[in-house]
Amino acid sequence: MERIIVVGNGMVGHHFIDQLIQQDKLGQVQVTTFSEESRLAYDRVQLSSYFSGKTADDLMMTSPEYYDEHGVQYFVNDKVIEVLPEEKIVVTASGRRESYDKLVLATGSYPFVPPIPRPEDKAAEENILVYRTIEDLEAMTKSGENSKVGVVVGGGLLGLEAAKALKDLGMETHVVEFAPRLMAVQVCDGGGAILRTKIEELGVKVHTEKNTKEIVAGENTRYRMNFADGSSLDTDMILFSAGIRPQDQLARETGLELGPRGGIVINNQCQTSNPDIYAIGECALWEGKIFGLVAPGYSMAKVTVDHIAGEQAKEFAGADMSTKLKLMGVDVASIGDAHANTEGALSYSLSDEARQVYKKVVTNAAGDRLLGAVLVGDADDYGNWLQLFLNDMPLPVAPEYLLVPSSEEGAAAAMGVDSLPDSAQICSCFDVTKGQICQAVRDGATTMGDIKATTGAATGCGGCSALAVQVMNAELENLGVEVSNDICEHFAHSRAELADIVRVKKIKTFEQLLSEHGKGHGCEICKPAVGSILATFWNDYVLKDDHISLQDTNDIFLGNMQKDGTYSVVPRIAGGEITPDKLIVLGEVAKEYDLYTKITGGQRVDLFGAQLHELPKIWSKLIDAGFETGHAYGKSLRTVKSCVGSTWCRYGVQDSVGMAILLENRYKGLRAPHKIKFGVSGCTRECAEAQSKDIGIIATEGGWGLYVCGNGGMRPRHADLFATDLDDVTLMRYIDRVLMFYVRTADRLQRTSVWLENLEGGVDYLKEVVIEDKLHICEELEQNMHHVVESYQCEWKSTVNDEKKLARFSQFINADEPDNNLQYVRERGQRRPATEEERIQTIEIVEAP
Amino acid sequence: MSELATETWTEVCRKSQLSPGTGVCALVKGKQIAIFWEGISDQIFALSNYCPFGKVNMLSRGLIGDFKGELMVASPLYKQRFSLQTGQCLDDESVSIPTYQVKIEGDAIKIAA
Structure with a gap:
């Protein structure tokens, strides 16, 4: 071999x-x-x-x-x-x-380390570092513990990444660059200026045109860097990132x-x-x-x-060095001949100081082909422009209109993906072409998940995902597959669109929505979905006459229907904390009604086997004991799982139980496209498994770390880290916004994990919406959530107090008998539904047609 | 025909006891019969309460609506749809469930079974 x-x-x-x-x-x-x-x-x-x-x-x-x-x-x-x-x-x-x-x-x-005279002792080994390996990162962390000020030598791509690392370590951070601007290779002067402003706004001090002459011992800091122009800079740590060899x-x-x-x-x-x-x-x-x-x-x-393997024909033919990246939250992209070095090349640029966006395109002398481009602050055009460049395509509009996409001319500049050749490379990380994506669609792929799984596209840096979606949709359309987001045959709208209509037009009933925006009688798909949307925005009692016909049986009877047609009873036990007295009540009720009893994964107690007519009596007892509904039947907040936290645990750094109870009580009434689960861990040991939840919170010394869109179940997904070191108020504000944005924009029965994976721009985009308020909707999202929190009612409490509603809770409208088709056997001291073999056929059930 | 002859009208409930768009179950001569009030067309339908897929008496608790214009109820357990008019399962041609005649006299709902 x-x-x-x-x-x-x-x-x-x-x-x-x-x-x-x-x-x-x-x-x-x-x-x-x-x-x-x-x-x-x-x-x-x-x-x-x-x-x-x-x-x-x-x-x-x-x-x-x-x-x-x-x-x-x-x-x-x-x-x-x-x-x-x-x-x-x-x-x-x-x-x-x-x-x-x-x-x-x-x-x-x-890493290239310029030959600068410097101390050569053990301290220098530990505090004058490079940025290349995980060991280097460990060394930086260690040095960071004893350093207040850090300097990165080199203002290129890696240097700025390293500067972010120093910021994250909590140091006063400086970047020293030899050239007159940051990212000198990729970006021109105009772009460099905007980039510098944005980076400095983030609290990093930038020093350009600095040639470090020597590193000597400092007075108040560990070192002093002396520059050729006579100036100097005091620092505790120095990180070289001046290029690679x-x-x-x-x-x-x-x-x-x-x-x-x-x-x-x-x-x-x-x-x-x-x-x-x-x-x-x-x-x-x-x-x-x-x-x-x-x-x-x-x-x-x-x-x-x-x-x-013997395939001689394949050749390496060079590579395009165009890049798009996010440096410290700033979008930067560079395509081809960014510096207009080609003979006869023409440059067009736009410097928008209000929005802090810089764009430049470089064209050939005739102005009909793109040779290069620079984008800082907003790199949304990167995908389209890169294709124009790579495929040497004629420009769709005059070059100046590429720069101003909001004008009518600019709108036309958004190039249709149909015009791309099959050989066009869409994903540069995994070298996936348009042709390969189209083939995957022809082979049956219909979602971005399919495309990722079969071609690998958009699984590297993810920069191509928007473009890949366009290619996929265009091909689906070419195949005559209607790219339909319609929720069902009764509405020509997606769930997100219906949510917008309901919210904006203040529609309060299904009938109104159906008559104004739909057709037919509705069905088992659109009715519960609209019921959920109405509940989200107006938060009426779900069994109100207007809404009752929309609810799935689980919501009508406020319990989860089991395989034998009986229901489960799941009272809320916020954060999994329960007093002995309440636990005894649960035991007494379960015993009285002979309910099968099981502890759930969400730290509460499930009681199974309640018949319709028993539900109100059971719930009356539970409500008298201080319980409320656990919404186990709803597409809504289920549980907030917690570890015991700093109150008892010797490792805990925050009160995770207290936070869990606070959060569970805040969001308990929220109706959503699917169920939502939280977890709160009191330290990084993560005993509450928060990273497998829709919303995960992990305590650190500095506050709360927020993780979003995790999932257990069929397709597990670790939640993405969203923000760190949050105080209680900011934590709740972010959760308000994330959840409400999810509820507004997700598809029917779409968990947060899939929602995020389908969200163009992914978690970075979500951060822009929620943290930076890119869409200017945060205030509204918080108001929506505020309304939900304010108008919460326990549905079981409202029901047991309403004679008319209680009438529904019987097997028969004309008889006081239970369903005689139910049969049980006892196992391990409790009852369970009889299997088919165990059943005694006492009644004739199916009539001859 | 002999079967029909034995059928008699039984009053099972008042229409005012029902909510449009929902169902209830009545017990008529030992049979469980689901009764639906389709609100938009204002029609009442009666069919067996027994879902042959879930093998449980609970169709009255299903959501109603239409599938390509055919009024239907969807079983709450596994979501198979049955025509309210004919009892035919719309997801499996080989399955159908019994239906019953309904008449409304004043506020009274009567079933032939």
């Missing part, structure tokens, strides 16, 4: 191995990989998220189990120090010798050809000067260029896999 050795297990090295696995080629080759780091591959692109709540485990891209499962041999903490190309053997630092048939160098790069040491010693300024020279097949040795990723030099982005590295990995 052919033996392949991969030197380096970074993102690209792992991608190479993963491609072999995905393409089922591991049966034909034996793969061994070495990493000098202590971990297998992790997501270096997302490093800064380590400081906003992600752990090293969250960043992992593979695992020992995954490699074991596929027979990949791996060695961590073992650096390859020598290659013997004649004998085809590699030698590692630990003395291991392994032979290969093909060698793949994926050694990556190392290809890690080509091993290749150099092996005698492979290198570029004049470093980098392992490769051909179009990614072979080095030794045809059995390949180089991929940031260590490779192709046509004099190093590619410092992950997408080109992935392309090289693919080409190499194909070439080793």
Whole structure:
């Protein structure tokens, strides 16, 4: 069997191995990989998220189990120090010798640290750092504990990421840049100025045109940086992020050809000067260029896999270095020739200081082709412009109109995806073309979830998701599949649209909505959905005459119908806290009515087997004892699970039970597109499993961390970290807004997890809406929620006090008998419905037709 | 025809006891019969209360509406739909449930069963 050795297990090295696995080629080759780091591959692109709540485990891209499962041999903490190309053997630092048939160098790069005179002691080792590995992050965290001020040297992409990390660590943060502007490679002067304003607004001090001459001991701080212009800056920690250099040491010693300024020279097949040795990723030099982005590295990995497999035709053809990213919350994008270096190129720019948006397009001399672009502050145009650029398409409008999309001309500039060629690359992370997405649709994909699962598109940085949705919808339309969001045959509207209509037109009944905006008689789909919408916005009693015909049986009888037609009784036990007296009442009631009793996962007690006529009597007793409905039957807030928190637990840092009770009582009346569950944990041990809930709250020393849109159940999803260190008021304000935005915009029976996955822009967009109030609706969302909270009523209490409503609670309208079709057997001391075999057929049930 | 001959009209309830758009169940000669008041067309329907899929007496607690114009009730357990007119299951051709004649005299609802 052919033996392949991969030197380096970074993102690209792992991608190479993963491609072999995905393409089922591991049966034909034996793969061994070495990493000098202590971990297998992790997501270096997302490093800064380590400081906003992600752990090293969250960043992992593979695992020992995954490699074991596929027979990949791996060695961590073992650096390859020598290659013997004649004998085809590699030698590692630990003395291991392994032979290969093909060698793949994926050694990556190392941070460039300018040769500046500086202290060379242990303290310097701990406080003058770089930003590249998880170990570097750990060192930063450690240094951060004893540092008040931090400086990042380098105002490029990585430097600004690092600055965010220092901010997250709570330091006074400075960025020192040699060039006259930030992100000098990607952005022009105009864009740099807006970027600088925005970054400074976030509390980071920016110093441009600074050439660091030396680092010396400071007076009040650990260090002082002296600049060539005579100025200086005091700091405790210094982080170098002044660019990367290809890690080509091993290749150099092996005698492979290198570029004049470093980098392992490769051909179009990614072979080095030794045809059995390949180089991929940031260590490779192709046509004099190093590619410092992950997408080109992935392309090289693919080409190499194909070439080793004997497919000679595949070639690496360079890569577009256009990028779009969010730096400290600021959108920045750069396409092609951003600096208008092409001969005859023309630039058009718009600098909107009010909105703090900068846009620039660079065109050819004729003004009909896009050569490059810069976007700062608002990068929504990136996807469309990138396609114009990559596919060399004629501009749909005059260049100046690309810059002002709100005008009529600009509206026309929104290019239809139909005009894209099939070869157009939509997802650059995973090299997915328009053609592949269309094929996936032709093969049956109808949702973005399907597209992600089958093509991988939009699963990397996610920047292409809006465009991918457009491509998918266009293809569905081409196929004649009506892209219908209609809730059912009675309304030509989605649930979200119906919610808007109800809210804006202040519609109070289903009949009014149906006569003004629908047709027919309604059905089992639209009636409960509209019932839920009406309940959300007006919060009337659900059994009011106007609404009763809309309710599913569970809502009409305020209990969950079980398989035998009886109902469950689930009183609210907020936060899972219950007094012994109330617990005794539950036991007494269950005993009196012989109800099957079970503790739920949501920290309360389910009582099963109540017949219709028993429900009011049972609930009267419970209400007298101080219970209220638990809404277990509704698409509404179910439970807020909590751990015992700081009151009793020796690890707890906040009162999680108190918070859980507060939240459960606040949101208990809210009707929603689907059920909603919360969890509140009193410390990071997370005993309440809050990250598997729609709304998860985890206490830290600094306040509450808010997680949103998690789910257990059929398709588990970890909740996304939404905000940290919140006080009680801000926490509730954010939850008010998130929930109300969900209730307004989600589809029928759509849990928050799926809602978020389908929300264009994902959690970042949700943050913009909820935290930054991008849509200017936060005040209204809070008012909506305020109304719900204010108008709460216990539906069971209202019902047991209403003679007319109680009349519904009997099996027969004309007889006081129970349903004689019910049969039970006893098991483990309680009753349960008889199985079909156990049933004694006492009555004739089905008549001959 | 012999079956019809044995059927007699039984008053089961007053219309004023019902709410439009909902159902109730009546016990008539040992049979459980679901009675629905379809509010928009103001018609009353009667059919078996027994859902052959869920094997439970509870169709009266289902939601009513229309499926492509056919008035129907959806079973609360597993959501199969039955025509209010004919008892035919609209999701499974091979299944139908009995229906009963209804007449309204003044406020009284009478069922032939």
